[in-house]
Amino acid sequence: xxxxxxxxxxxxxxxxxxxxxxxxxxxxxxxxxxxxxxxxxxxxxxxxxxxxxxxxxxxxxxxxxxxxxxxxxxxxxxxxxxxxxxxxxxxxxxxxxxxxxxxxxxxxxxxxxxxxxxxxxxxxxxxxxxxxxxxxxxxxxxxxxxxxxxxxxxxxxxxxxxxxxxxxxxxxxxxxxxxxxxxxxxxxxxxxxxxxxxxxxxxxxxxxxxxxxxxxxxxxxxxxxxxxxxxxxxxxxxxxxxxxxxxxxxxxxxxxxxxxxxxxxxxxxxxxxxxxxxxxxxxxxxxxxxxxxxxxxxxxxxxxxxxxxxxxxxxxxxxxxxxxxxxxxxxxxxxxxxxxxxxxxxxxxxxxxxxxxxxxxxxxxxxxxxxxxxxxxxxxxxxxxxxxxxxxxxxxxxxxxxxxxxxxxxxxxxxxxx
Amino acid sequence: xxxxxxxxxxxxxxxxxxxxxxxxxxxxxxxxxxxxxxxxxxxxxxxxxxxxxxxxxxxxxxxxxxxxxxxxxxxxxxxxx
Numbered sequence: 001x002x003x004x005x006x007x008x009x010x011x012x013x014x015x016x017x018x019x020x021x022x023x024x025x026x027x028x029x030x031x032x033x034x035x036x037x038x039x040x041x042x043x044x045x046x047x048x049x050x051x052x053x054x055x056x057x058x059x060x061x062x063x064x065x066x067x068x069x070x071x072x073x074x075x076x077x078x079x080x081x082x083x084x085x086x087x088x089x090x091x092x093x094x095x096x097x098x099x100x101x102x103x104x105x106x107x108x109x110x111x112x113x114x115x116x117x118x119x120x121x122x123x124x125x126x127x128x129x130x131x132x133x134x135x136x137x138x139x140x141x142x143x144x145x146x147x148x149x150x151x152x153x154x155x156x157x158x159x160x161x162x163x164x165x166x167x168x169x170x171x172x173x174x175x176x177x178x179x180x181x182x183x184x185x186x187x188x189x190x191x192x193x194x195x196x197x198x199x200x201x202x203x204x205x206x207x208x209x210x211x212x213x214x215x216x217x218x219x220x221x222x223x224x225x226x227x228x229x230x231x232x233x234x235x236x237x238x239x240x241x242x243x244x245x246x247x248x249x250x251x252x253x254x255x256x257x258x259x260x261x262x263x264x265x266x267x268x269x270x271x272x273x274x275x276x277x278x279x280x281x282x283x284x285x286x287x288x289x290x291x292x293x294x295x296x297x298x299x300x301x302x303x304x305x306x307x308x309x310x311x312x313x314x315x316x317x318x319x320x321x322x323x324x325x326x327x328x329x330x331x332x333x334x335x336x337x338x339x340x341x342x343x344x345x346x347x348x349x350x351x352x353x354x355x356x357x358x359x360x361x362x363x364x365x366x367x368x369x370x371x372x373x374x375x376x377x378x379x380x381x382x383x384x385x386x387x388x389x390x391x392x393x394x395x396x397x398x399x400x401x402x403x404x405x406x407x408x409x410x411x412x413x414x415x416x417x418x
Numbered sequence: 419x420x421x422x423x424x425x426x427x428x429x430x431x432x433x434x435x436x437x438x439x440x441x442x443x444x445x446x447x448x449x450x451x452x453x454x455x456x457x458x459x460x461x462x463x464x465x466x467x468x469x470x471x472x473x474x475x476x477x478x479x480x481x482x483x484x485x486x487x488x489x490x491x492x493x494x495x496x497x498x499x
Binding site for chain 1: 438439440441442444445446453457470474477478480481482
């Protein structure tokens with residue numbers, strides 16, 4: 001087992017992972033009126049924009065020789081940028097993400113991006129994911145439900161949504177159970193790197209060393225887990241390098257844990273605040289795909305995608321200079337009134353199902369099928385185990401907050417204990 | 419482009435130069451789309467899903483590789499709401 005001495009220390013340490021959660025997302029409750037106002041002015045803005053908090057666009061711009069930043073609020077314009085991956089480059093992610101994660105598909109352009117993505121993609125296809133549904137995801141969620149079901153009430157964020165994605169990833173990677181506590185700690189330290197840079201960078205290095213040992217084991221003795229898949233992956237005679245694999249595994253933490261925790265929480269929030277829609281899904285689980293897609297539209301866990309302009313261009317009549325950074329406001333595009341009727345309403349029955357909550361184009365979220373499957377199993381398990389649950393009338397009503405990342409901080413519910 | 423409406427069956431075209439194997443079409447219309455061994459989207463049964471499901475599947479393609487045709491006319495993928 002890799003690093004036995006520190007695993008014992010970490011396992012012995014009393015540790016509530018929830019306490020390690022930093023407020024990296026900001027505290028804005030409703031950014032949508034501001035998005036609406038800016039979108040009405042123009043779908044594309046040039047120059048710094050004060051969004052109150054979070055990723056202020058172009059705030060304190062360090063390089064005066066750089067062209068002014070551009071912010072995109074309209075749906076069609078966001079899609080246009082994401083489709084044109086030659087003009088709008090992903091190299092922008094090198095500056096921040098690249099330092100912490102290593103070189104990942106997030107920051108690559110074509111043709112390199114396709115080559116590396118193809119090597120990891122097969123493990124994330126829905127057919128490959130089916131093997132993990134019952135044996136793995138359902139087991140994790142059932143274990144979590146066991147811990148509170150006798151009490152008849154719980155905070156679903158703290159007891160379920162915050163915990164299950166990291167445990168699912170740990171199992172998908174085939175990590176030993178004793179390693180879960182420190183894996184979860186590193187995962188949180190890495191994903192909250194914006195709140196504590198040194199701690200995040202240290203966690204990144206620790207994960208690299210840890211994964212190096214695990215990879216050595218899997219090369220010698222492959223199993224039915226993602227690390228074994230990645231070690232074996234081959235397309236047209238090409239393999240992933242060790243550095244590719246470390247970087248990809250580290251990227252899985254913010255990409256696969258943080259987002260799924262937030263998306264499943266926001267879905268529960270939407271349902272708990274709309275009884276008829278909760279009841280409809282409870283009665284007919286085949287509605288899950290549209291219920292989930294609608295929450296990714298209505299409250300995307302990640303509200304901003306960045307690009308950098310590779311050559312002088314134009315968008316919605318606005319000239320953009322080469323080198324300009326472009327912020328795509330996903331949360332705004334998904335509520336564009338030119339695209340959706342009643343855009344601010346969560347409505348799983350709307351006919352316009354297209355959204356950019358998973359991004360769009362060649363970089364579209366690789367883990368979307370995993371997120372869909374994990375959330376479906378989580379909600380189904382909660383429904384099956386708890387029966388119809390409701391918001392706790394004695395607790396403060398929950399709310400969604402954040403700017404760069406959004407989700408509810410708590411979801412106090414009551415149910416008939418069984 | 420024509421609106422989608424009832425009538426002759428919809429013809430589905432997939433541009434394999436564009437297709438990136440995201441699997442979104444299969445997510446929205448699993449009875450009609452599948453992914454091949456090498457990760458390309460393929461049509462398994464064009465009549466097994468409703469026109470609405472096929473429209474949503476085509477619209478959801480992140481690289482716009484799926485187009486729908488009826489009697490030689492390309493259909494619009496848009497529908498308000």
